[in-house]
Amino acid sequence: xxxxxxxxxxxxxxxxxxxxxxxxxxxxxxxxxxxxxxxxxxxxxxxxxxxxxxxxxxxxxxxxxxxxxxxxxxxxxxxxxxxxxxxxxxxxxxxxxxxxxxxxxxxxxxxxxxxxxxxxxxxxxxxxxxxxxxxxxxxxxxxxxxxxxxxxxxxxxxxxxxxxxxxxxxxxxxxxxxxxxxxxxxxxxxxxxxxxxxxxxxxxxxxxxxxxxxxxxxxxxxxxxxxxxxxxxxxxxxxxxxxxxxxxxxxxxxxxxxxxxxxxxxxxxxxxxxxxxxxxxxxxxxxxxxxxxxxxxxxxxxxxxxxxxxxxxxxxxxxxxxxxxxxxxxxxxxxxxxxxxxxxxxxxxxxxxxxxxxxxxxxxxxxxxxxxxxxxxxxxxxxxxxxxxx
Amino acid sequence: xxxxxxxxxxxxxxxxxxxxxxxxxxxxxxxxxxxxxxxxxxxxxxxxxxxxxxxxxxxxxxxxxxxxxxxxxxxxxxxxxxxxxxxxxxxxxxxxxxxxxxxxxxxxxxxxxxxxxxxxxxxxxxxxxxxxxxxxxxxxxxxxxxxxxxxxxxxxxxxxxxxxxxxxxxxxxxxxxxxxxxxxxxxxxxxxxxxxxxxxxxxxxxxxxxxxxxxxxxxxxxxxxxxxxxxxxxxxxxxxxxxxxxxxxxxxxxxxxxxxxxxxxxxxxxxxxxxxxx
Amino acid sequence: xxxxxxxxxxxxxxxxxxxxxxxxxxxxxxxxxxxxxxxxxxxxxxxxxxxxxxxxxxxxxxxxxxxxxxxxxxxxxxxxxxxxxxxxxxxxxxxxxxxxxxxxxxxxxxxxxxxxxxxxxxxxxx
Numbered sequence: 001x002x003x004x005x006x007x008x009x010x011x012x013x014x015x016x017x018x019x020x021x022x023x024x025x026x027x028x029x030x031x032x033x034x035x036x037x038x039x040x041x042x043x044x045x046x047x048x049x050x051x052x053x054x055x056x057x058x059x060x061x062x063x064x065x066x067x068x069x070x071x072x073x074x075x076x077x078x079x080x081x082x083x084x085x086x087x088x089x090x091x092x093x094x095x096x097x098x099x100x101x102x103x104x105x106x107x108x109x110x111x112x113x114x115x116x117x118x119x120x121x122x123x124x125x126x127x128x129x130x131x132x133x134x135x136x137x138x139x140x141x142x143x144x145x146x147x148x149x150x151x152x153x154x155x156x157x158x159x160x161x162x163x164x165x166x167x168x169x170x171x172x173x174x175x176x177x178x179x180x181x182x183x184x185x186x187x188x189x190x191x192x193x194x195x196x197x198x199x200x201x202x203x204x205x206x207x208x209x210x211x212x213x214x215x216x217x218x219x220x221x222x223x224x225x226x227x228x229x230x231x232x233x234x235x236x237x238x239x240x241x242x243x244x245x246x247x248x249x250x251x252x253x254x255x256x257x258x259x260x261x262x263x264x265x266x267x268x269x270x271x272x273x274x275x276x277x278x279x280x281x282x283x284x285x286x287x288x289x290x291x292x293x294x295x296x297x298x299x300x301x302x303x304x305x306x307x308x309x310x311x312x313x314x315x316x317x318x319x320x321x322x323x324x325x326x327x328x329x330x331x332x333x334x335x336x337x338x339x340x341x342x343x344x345x346x347x348x349x350x351x352x353x354x355x356x357x358x359x360x361x362x363x364x365x366x367x368x369x370x371x372x373x374x375x376x377x378x379x380x381x382x383x384x385x386x387x388x389x390x
Numbered sequence: 391x392x393x394x395x396x397x398x399x400x401x402x403x404x405x406x407x408x409x410x411x412x413x414x415x416x417x418x419x420x421x422x423x424x425x426x427x428x429x430x431x432x433x434x435x436x437x438x439x440x441x442x443x444x445x446x447x448x449x450x451x452x453x454x455x456x457x458x459x460x461x462x463x464x465x466x467x468x469x470x471x472x473x474x475x476x477x478x479x480x481x482x483x484x485x486x487x488x489x490x491x492x493x494x495x496x497x498x499x500x501x502x503x504x505x506x507x508x509x510x511x512x513x514x515x516x517x518x519x520x521x522x523x524x525x526x527x528x529x530x531x532x533x534x535x536x537x538x539x540x541x542x543x544x545x546x547x548x549x550x551x552x553x554x555x556x557x558x559x560x561x562x563x564x565x566x567x568x569x570x571x572x573x574x575x576x577x578x579x580x581x582x583x584x585x586x587x588x589x590x591x592x593x594x595x596x597x598x599x600x601x602x603x604x605x606x607x608x609x610x611x612x613x614x615x616x617x618x619x620x621x622x623x624x625x626x627x628x629x630x631x632x633x634x635x636x637x638x639x640x641x642x643x644x645x646x647x648x649x650x651x652x653x654x655x656x657x658x659x660x661x662x663x664x665x666x667x668x
Numbered sequence: 669x670x671x672x673x674x675x676x677x678x679x680x681x682x683x684x685x686x687x688x689x690x691x692x693x694x695x696x697x698x699x700x701x702x703x704x705x706x707x708x709x710x711x712x713x714x715x716x717x718x719x720x721x722x723x724x725x726x727x728x729x730x731x732x733x734x735x736x737x738x739x740x741x742x743x744x745x746x747x748x749x750x751x752x753x754x755x756x757x758x759x760x761x762x763x764x765x766x767x768x769x770x771x772x773x774x775x776x777x778x779x780x781x782x783x784x785x786x787x788x789x790x791x792x793x794x
Contacts (some may be wrong), residue, residue, distance in 0.1 A: 037599035038556070039573030044486040048561040048571060108556015108571065108600030115536040115555050126535035126559055187529050187658040188565025265502075291579070345567040346499040350485070478788075543738055548736055551786060577785075590788060593757055598785040613734075613741045 026364015036141030046350035065209010066092035067172035216349035458629035480576035480586035523662030
């Protein structure tokens with residue numbers, strides 16, 4: 001089945017080569033980082049998690065977003081998702097693979113990563129994160145592959161795969177809840193210490209994942225003969241739109257709690273993110289344009305999304321999904337993770353700027369994810385087109 | 391014929407997994423390696439923020455008399471030098487890579503939860519020695535995925551540098567900013583060829599890049615009946631007191647009996663072992 | 669056989685590469701390691717054969733016991749000599765040269781234990 005990924009147009013091979021080039025470059029940067037230490041990044045004593053962990057957090061969401069396709073199709077028999085569900089599962093695989101790569105890239109002692117398995121620590125959320133992420137990866141590989149392979153053979157998928165599919169539904173919720181628990185259980189970081197973090201994570205995940213999927217589906221409609229269908233697209237628009245709206249509602253709740261209660265500790269980080277903080281004469285506001293941009297992109301993207309469906313415009317649909325995806329990427333990636341470290345527990349402010357090697361490694365991990373995604377998608381649409389067109 | 395072969399393979403596969411999995415699972419259970427506790431050997435009142443505790447076992451703590459550090463300028467620096475020298479703590483010369491086990495802060499930074507409104511001016515430039523609080527309910531221990539940081543029976547929150555994978559979850563978890571990470575090799579040299587560790591203490595290891603470190607309450611000195619280096623340095627003027635908080639006759643307990651003290655961020659329920667006489 | 673020339677050539681290259689470790693160092697049999705025993709001490713922590721097979725596990729056990737279980741830092745040999753259960757302050761007090769003792773066997777076995785990334789070996793004390 002995977003041999004379908006070995007045949008492609010010139011454009012396909014150019015894309016793969018491009019990705020491989022980025023992966024190679026990032027690999028070299030990683031060697032540098034491995035030898036020098038994580039000091040080669042922009043992280044510091046105060047901002048001890050940076051781009052790597054922020055991308056990891058965002059991508060767990062994208063992986064969980066696959067649930068929005070699996071749930072209707074398998075649990076509620078929503079046949080219109082027949083073509084698109086496998087894309088969701090495969091996107092989850094690529095996203096989880098990227099998460100695991102980002103974690104390894106972020107470790108100070110990556111050679112000791114297996115210590116988490118050798119010394120299980122159930123009271124640590126990272127332990128559970130390791131379990132649920134790997135479990136979800138396994139589930140998606142198993143379910144996606146078996147179902148696709150059955151389609152390839154022209155038969156219905158075996159009955160034993162159903163329990164695993166059903167398991168992947170609550171499991172998807174769990175991966176992002178556990179990731180949220182990483183943050184919202186820490187007593188020293190008031191920006192993260194909120195019960196709504198897990199719901200916010202999930203809502204932004206259910207918007208960002210399908211939004212990315214929609215963008216890729218539209219690209220595939222242009223470059224291949226594979227069209228997921230207007231009904232599926234319309235349903236996805238509904239899902240993305242409502243999930244994104246929910247996410248911004250939760251953000252508004254955060255603002256209300258912080259500003260109405262007027263508690264300085266609660267306000268500080270939001271002030272830093274959206275207006276900038278002034279400490280001892282110096283102004284710290286490097287994230288303000290990004291956060292405001294994120295809001296703007298969300299407020300434009302969501303109505304545009306519904307508008308594009310009304311106007312039946314694929315171009316506007318793509319644009320709106322890009323806006324929503326970027327908005328959530330900034331909100332969760334930059335805002336959430338970096339904001340938690342400013343101000344630090346001693347009320348000092350250290351700002352964070354990623355360095356070139358850091359960005360290089362990040363780009364390489366994204367490229368690897370897209371590489372895996374391309375191979376899987378080429379296989380999937382190859383099988384589906386062959387079976388459906390005959 | 392084919393069906394039989396398929397069944398045979400299925401059974402063989404399952405038995406192989408069971409055969410490998412079962413003894414491993416047994417071993418893990420029998421070894422009983424799941425010490426996930428952060429309790430320091432005694433039971434605490436579930437109402438956080440300082441209730442009464444049922445005291446059993448040793449619980450090491452410290453009191454810092456802040457006034458003494460104002461009266462003796464340079465004392466804080468000497469304490470810090472003592473600590474950083476004997477533990478081979480590197481000085482990278484920049485704030486980004488900085489590693490510090492013991493350092494001074496201003497009052498509003500060490501005690502941000504306290505009111506700074508109409509504050510007594512004596513507190514303005516007061517150097518407050520800041521270090522790991524060796525909490526009784528340490529969030530860092532709860533966060534560590536490998537038990538590389540753990541709570542000993544005597545109350546010290548210790549680090550095992552061999553096991554640390556450098557995930558820095560403990561740094562995110564610590565409400566007091568007490569932990570530092572080795573962003574680079576501490577045994578290196580700066581651009582002028584000066585080593586980051588100026589004088590090496592051959593009796594204590596350095597650390598390597600990629601692990602988190604913090605104050606270890608001088609456990610290597612405690613093992614031989616000595617008190618922590620910072621306490622020793624400050625003891626001449628009575629700046630710091632150390633001992634077993636559960637022993638009412640120890641210097642620290644006696645000091646707590648006769649002085650009003652405050653702790654850092656008590657509302658978080660971490661139950662620090664460090665007290666400050668302001 | 670089709671493509672006989674290419675196949676035989678490829679096979680030859682494969683064989684050469686796979687047997688590389690055998691012929692590359694032919695004739696250069698390394699000398700057996702001769703770790704230098706410390707002068708003036710008659711007894712080690714345990715007997716030689718035990719140390720040869722288990723010194724790594726011994727060090728790990730010491731570490732876990734001392735650090736996690738507040739075990740004693742002082743141990744005694746069979747004839748009662750006391751020593752510090754420590755790599756830096758125990759083993760290296762007698763086996764005072766990392767190069768002449770530890771490295772001898774480790775280099776021969778092509779093993780690079782990373783103890784010395786943190787633990788300070790005696791010669792390096794500045």
